[in-house]
Amino acid sequence: MPAIAFRGIRKSYGDTPVIHEFSTDIPDREFLVLLGPSGCGKSTMLRMIAGLIDITGGDLLFDGQRVNDLEPRQRNIAFVFQSYALYPHKTVRANIAFPLLMSRFRWWQHIPVVGMVARWRAMRDPAIATTIERIAATMELTPYLDRRPRTLSGGQRQRVALARALVREPSIYLLDEPLSNLDAKLRAQMRTEITALHRRVGASFIYVTHDQVEAMTMGTRIILLNDGVVQQNGTPQEIYDRPANTFVARFIGSPAMNLLPVTVDGGQAAIDGGPPLPAAGVPDGPVLLGVRPEKVRIAATGPGLPARVAVVERLGAETVIGFRLGLDAGTDELGTAAVRDLHHAKVPGNADLAVDDECRVQLDLSGACWFDTTSGERVA
Numbered sequence: 001m002p003a004i005a006f007r008g009i010r011k012s013y014g015d016t017p018v019i020h021e022f023s024t025d026i027p028d029r030e031f032l033v034l035l036g037p038s039g040c041g042k043s044t045m046l047r048m049i050a051g052l053i054d055i056t057g058g059d060l061l062f063d064g065q066r067v068n069d070l071e072p073r074q075r076n077i078a079f080v081f082q083s084y085a086l087y088p089h090k091t092v093r094a095n096i097a098f099p100l101l102m103s104r105f106r107w108w109q110h111i112p113v114v115g116m117v118a119r120w121r122a123m124r125d126p127a128i129a130t131t132i133e134r135i136a137a138t139m140e141l142t143p144y145l146d147r148r149p150r151t152l153s154g155g156q157r158q159r160v161a162l163a164r165a166l167v168r169e170p171s172i173y174l175l176d177e178p179l180s181n182l183d184a185k186l187r188a189q190m191r192t193e194i195t196a197l198h199r200r201v202g203a204s205f206i207y208v209t210h211d212q213v214e215a216m217t218m219g220t221r222i223i224l225l226n227d228g229v230v231q232q233n234g235t236p237q238e239i240y241d242r243p244a245n246t247f248v249a250r251f252i253g254s255p256a257m258n259l260l261p262v263t264v265d266g267g268q269a270a271i272d273g274g275p276p277l278p279a280a281g282v283p284d285g286p287v288l289l290g291v292r293p294e295k296v297r298i299a300a301t302g303p304g305l306p307a308r309v310a311v312v313e314r315l316g317a318e319t320v321i322g323f324r325l326g327l328d329a330g331t332d333e334l335g336t337a338a339v340r341d342l343h344h345a346k347v348p349g350n351a352d353l354a355v356d357d358e359c360r361v362q363l364d365l366s367g368a369c370w371f372d373t374t375s376g377e378r379v380a
Contacts, residue, residue, distance in 0.1 A: 002028065002062035002063040002171050002172065002204065003025065003026065003027050003028045003062075003063055004025075004026040004032075004049070004060075004061070004062060004172070004204065004206075005024075005025045005026070005059075005060075005061040005064070006022055006023050006024050006025075006026075006058065006060060007023055007058050007059040007060075007061065008021050008022070008023055008057060008058035008059065009021070009022050009023070009045075009048065009055060009057070009058040009059070009060060010022065010055075010056050010057045010058055011041070011044055011045075011048060011053070011055060011056045011228075012056045012057075017228055018041050018044050018228050019041045019044055019045055019048070019228045020228050020229045020230075021057070021058065022058075022230045023058075024223070024230075024233050026204070026221065028204060029202055029203065029204055030204055030205070030220050030221050031195070031198050031204075031205045031207065031218060031219050031220045031221070032204070032205065032206045032207065032219065032220070032221050032222075032223065033207045033208075033209060033214070033215040033218065033219035033221070033222045033223070034046060034206065034207070034208045034209075034223050034225065035209060035210070035212065035215040035219075035222050035223065035224045035225070035251075036210065036224055036225035036226055036231075036251075037210055037226065037251070038210060039227075040225040040226050040227060040228065041225050041227075041228040042208045042209075042210075042225050043176055043177075043208055044228075045223075045225070046174055046176055046206060046208050048060065049077075049172075049174060049206060050072055050075070050077055050079055050174050051067070051070060051071060051072040051074075051075055051077075052072060055068050062075070062171075062172075075172070076170050076171045076172070077170050077171070077172045077173070077174055078099075078165035078166070078168055078170040078172070078173050078174065079165070079174045079175075079176070080161050080162055080165050080173070080174070080175040080176065080178045081161070081176055081178070082176050082177045082178060082180055082181065083181070084149075084157045084158060084160070084161045084181075085161065086149040086157060086160055086161060086164075087149075088148065088149055088150060089148075090148075090149075091145065091146050091147060091148060092136075092141060092144050092145050092146070092147055092148075092149070092152070092160050093123075093132055093136075093145040093146060094123070095149065095160055095164055096132050096135060096136065096141075096145075096160065096163045096164050096167055097122075097123060097128060097132055097167070098164060099164060099165075099167055099168045100122075100128050100131065100132075100167060100168070101119055101122050101123075101128075103168075104122055106118075131167055132145070132167065135163045135166050135167050136163060138163075138166070138197075138200070139159045139160075139162060139163045139166070139193075140159065141156070141159055141160060141163060144156060144160075153186075154181060154182050154183070154186060155182060155186040155189060155190060158178060158179070158182065158186075158190055159190075159193070161178065162178075162194070162197065166197075166201065169201075170203070171203060171204065172203065172204045172205075172206065173201075173203055173204070173205045173206070174206050175194070175205065175206070175207045175208065176208045177208055177209055177210070178190075178194075178207075179191070179209075179211075179214065180209075180211075187214075191214060191217055191218055194207075194218060195217070195218050198218075207219065212251065212252055212253070212254065213254070215236065216236045216240070216252070219236055220235065220236075221233070221234065221235055222234065222235070222236055222239055224239065224248055224251065224252070226247055226251075231244060231245060231247055231248050232244040232245075232248050239252055240252055240253065241367060242369065242378070243257065243290070243369060243378065244377065244378055245371065245375075245376045245377050245378060246259060246288065246290075246371050246376035247376065249290050249369065249371070253292060253293070255293050255320060255322075255344035255346070256344075257290045257291065257292055257293075257369070258290065258291045258292070258293065258296065258343040258344060259288045259289070259290055259371065260288065260289045260290075260291070260325075260343070260363075261286065261287075261288055261289075261373070262277070262279075262286070262287060262288070262289045263285065263286050263287075264279045264282045264283065264284050264285060264286075264287055264370075265284055266284065267279055267280050267281075267282070269282070269287075269289060271289075271305065272325070272326070274304070274305040274306075277289070277363065277365060278365060279370070282370045282379060283379060286373050287370050287371060287372065287373060287379065288370070288371040288372075288373055288376075289363075289365075289368060289369075289370060290368060290369035290370065290371060291363050291364070291365070291368050292367070293320070293344040293345050293346040294346045295363065295364040295365075295366070295367065295368070296343070296344070296345035296346070296361060296362070296363060296364070297345070297347070297361070297362040297363075297364065298321055298323065298345040298347060298351070298353070298359050298360070298361050298362075299359060299360055299362075300352065300353060300357065300358075300359055300360075301360060302360050302362075303360060303362065304360035304361045304362040305325055305360065305361040305362075305363075306325070306326060306327050306358070306359075306360065306361075307323040307324060307325050307326065307327070307343075307358075307359050307360070307361045308323060308324055308326070308327055308356065308357070308358055308359070309321060309322070309323050309353050309354065309355055309356060309357045309358075309359055310322045310323055310324055310342050310355065310356075311342065311355065312351070312353060312354060312355060314350060314351075317348070317349070318346055318347065318348050318349065319346075319347050319348075319349065319350055319351040320344055320345070320346050321344065321345045321346075321347065321351060321353060321359075322342040322343070322344050323342065323343055323344070323345065323359065323361065324341070324342060324343065325343065325361070327358055343361075345361070
């Protein structure tokens with residue numbers, strides 16, 4: 001299984017850059033997630049790895065071997081598409097077997113009758129038949145082998161697409177938003193199945209998604225992109241705990257990290273309406289204080305920053321409360337305020353607060369982050 005190295009990789013269409021220069025090393029058997037909003041370049045990067053589009057500059061290495069000029073079939077990869085791309089006229093068995101049949105394809109199989117006989121004989125080859133049965137059992141598809149894709153559910157079709165990729169036993173699996181067409185329950189189920197599949201096969205997975213939940217729960221490493229620029233490269237926990245900039249802080253987490261403007265002077269951060277906060281090691285001047293919603297405590301009375309409740313989302317085991325600091329915002333203003341202008345607290349159980357209630361907010365600064373107000377980059 002190859003380790004993957006990016007050496008100054010970039011992609012442009014004419015004078016328009018799509019992927020800005022990027023270098024990193026991805027160890028063997030990682031579950032790498034390419035994460036970012038729509039149009040950020042993550043699918044373009046995946047297609048460069050697959051060899052489906054050319055690399056404008058830099059080198060892509062598999063185990064130290066430059067693969068820029070290799071055809072996709074020479075890279076020993078498998079690609080799972082967002083749309084499943086199953087053949088509707090073929091059975092599940094034939095769909096899974098298709099890569100194995102193509103590996104044996106010869107020019108004379110274009111002759112109609114001869115080709116049909118060749119495929120019929122290949123399907124009955126004990127080696128191919130055994131492989132199909134084994135992969136089908138792994139993906140729990142054995143009862144459906146003789147059915148057509150139109151008779152399957154969305155989750156079953158996705159498993160067929162994965163089985164078709166597995167049957168070749170490639171060194172790298174590339175998955176381009178494979179769960180985006182499924183409902184929430186099936187997505188949760190397939191996340192678990194794909195993660196277990198990664199552990200079983202012991203190969204490198206590269207997975208494209210815009211869903212941070214998929215990235216955080218499945219990936220062993222995340223590359224977060226925005227506008228073709230890599231914002232951060234690290235483990236899910238590193239990216240969550242230590243976001244490199246305000247874009248990462250806002251993108252990772254549900255709700256996102258709260259960013260509060262404060263002024264630091266001599267190791268103390270001043271915030272309107274509240275007592276000074278410790279800010280040891282943070283440069284003097286205006287900065288943004290980043291605090292995760294689970295580090296915010298909110299109550300109807302008591303000490304803390306004065307605020308007014310704008311949104312209450314009761315989720316059973318926890319409650320998400322959107323609030324605005326200060327007490328001068330009326331109900332109408334809160335009702336029309338954009339969600340991105342709100343701060344959030346995530347508290348256990350059912351909070352005894354309602355929209356437009358006055359409240360007090362306390363900040364737990366353990367694990368807090370500080371960001372430059374101009375560049376958005378994290379500071380000490």
